[in-house]
Amino acid sequence: MVTYSCSKCGMSVNMTCGKCGAALAHDTIEKTDGTKVAVSKCPNGDGKVKSPLCCGQDMSCPV
Numbered sequence: 001m002v003t004y005s006c007s008k009c010g011m012s013v014n015m016t017c018g019k020c021g022a023a024l025a026h027d028t029i030e031k032t033d034g035t036k037v038a039v040s041k042c043p044n045g046d047g048k049v050k051s052p053l054c055c056g057q058d059m060s061c062p063v
Contacts, residue, residue, distance in 0.1 A: 002026040002040060004061045006054035013052055013059070017042040026051075026061045 001023035005012040015024040024040035027048070031037060038058060041048035052059045 002061050004040075004052050004059035006057075006059050008055040008057065011054050011059075015040050015052075017044070017046050019046045020044050022046075024049075 001014050001016070002025060003012050003014050016022065017024060020042065022042055022044050025043050027039050027041050028036045029039055029048075038051040038061065039048045040051055051061065
């Protein structure tokens with residue numbers, strides 16, 4: 001299971017899929033302008049969400 005952490009306050013979260021209960025996996029998607037965005041995706045193909053925010057910035061996940 002991936003753990004996302006805030007570099008400012010230290011808050012951290014673990015994420016699971018609400019549909020199947022599987023631990024979400026860290027991944028990235030590439031936008032049309034070439035920039036990459038961190039996402040958390042279900043390993044069973046149920047979907048993906050943008051990684052969480054805290055203190056006004058993206059939380060990080062060690063890969």
